[in-house]
Amino acid sequence: MQTLSRGKRTREHTYVYSGIVTAVLIVGAFIMFEIPARTGLAATNINSASSSSVAWDDISGWWDFYAPQTVVVSGSRLEGYASSSIGEISLDCATTSTGNICGTSNYGICNGASATHNPDGTCSNAQADGQLSGFAWNDAIGWISFCGGLGTSVCPGTQSYGVTIDSNGNFNGYAWNDLDGWISFNCANNSSCGTLQYLVNTAWRATSTIGYLTSEIYDTGLANGATLGSIIWQGDPGSGTGLCTGFQVAASGSASGPWNFIGPDGTDATYYGAACSQNANGGTGCAAPNTPICVNSSYYNNYRYYRYRARLQSDLLQTQSPRVDDVILNFTQ
Numbered sequence: 001m002q003t004l005s006r007g008k009r010t011r012e013h014t015y016v017y018s019g020i021v022t023a024v025l026i027v028g029a030f031i032m033f034e035i036p037a038r039t040g041l042a043a044t045n046i047n048s049a050s051s052s053s054v055a056w057d058d059i060s061g062w063w064d065f066y067a068p069q070t071v072v073v074s075g076s077r078l079e080g081y082a083s084s085s086i087g088e089i090s091l092d093c094a095t096t097s098t099g100n101i102c103g104t105s106n107y108g109i110c111n112g113a114s115a116t117h118n119p120d121g122t123c124s125n126a127q128a129d130g131q132l133s134g135f136a137w138n139d140a141i142g143w144i145s146f147c148g149g150l151g152t153s154v155c156p157g158t159q160s161y162g163v164t165i166d167s168n169g170n171f172n173g174y175a176w177n178d179l180d181g182w183i184s185f186n187c188a189n190n191s192s193c194g195t196l197q198y199l200v201n202t203a204w205r206a207t208s209t210i211g212y213l214t215s216e217i218y219d220t221g222l223a224n225g226a227t228l229g230s231i232i233w234q235g236d237p238g239s240g241t242g243l244c245t246g247f248q249v250a251a252s253g254s255a256s257g258p259w260n261f262i263g264p265d266g267t268d269a270t271y272y273g274a275a276c277s278q279n280a281n282g283g284t285g286c287a288a289p290n291t292p293i294c295v296n297s298s299y300y301n302n303y304r305y306y307r308y309r310a311r312l313q314s315d316l317l318q319t320q321s322p323r324v325d326d327v328i329l330n331f332t333q
Helices: none
Strands: 002-005 054-057 061-064 108-111 132-138 142-147 163-165 171-177 181-184 210-214 227-236 244-252 305-313 323-332
Touching (some): 132 163, 227 244, 227 305
Antiparallel strands (some): 132 142, 163 171, 210 305, 227 323, 244 305
């Protein structure tokens, strides 16, 4: 057996699985008026369309999440504030219109039902699953609960509720305030979209980010070629939900190619990741470091030149990814 190892060359990639969540609460009808039109760009990832950036409250009317140009949705939390007829709807104590007030009033909206809002404005245990939790604040009506207990009985009061963000970036469901009652984030909540279309939409998605690392050309030095049997990678798999490392391999009889990167099904749609102990003929999965990953040797029989492509998938928060330090290709002659 001959082993080729690429030289130590560390590549770090910091790059959210799509989690789809649905609000199930249906509550009373709403009195609705014309949504004000607007144009322009903003330093926010809320949709600029007037029908895609507002929530509705029966008492105070429209809550505009685009106009202040401060609201940002991320995998860990919401920042900034919305505008309304009753004043600023602050989503985060660290990013109010008067600056960071977390030292005197700690509150915020986290992305994840089990997340905790910290005194510095960050969120611990955020899951980037689109299920919002925590409290917003308004000087006129006080605390606004986004809950995070959807489908449970942990929300204030006796009825479960919550606000979620789906795979299209659409907010769904209701927040609650003791004075104003239900705040609706989508006309679909009560099937009123045929009368007036409105919702809050963000460019943020609950998905991982994927990066690719393509190798240099490896020459086995064998005129009659060799057969690739397995791959071993070394590095750090990272920690968090959704992290994954996979490989494709291309083989050629010429140093100039062609280079067709393929996975276990013989196409570029799949990546090797199953350990040899799981699939001796090569299978998909998330490859662990320092573990032989078998390939389908029939695709790589008697070729002299080889390349690989590594696929690195981040966690849902897009803050961590696997780190590949070294890749070892194992051949038989």
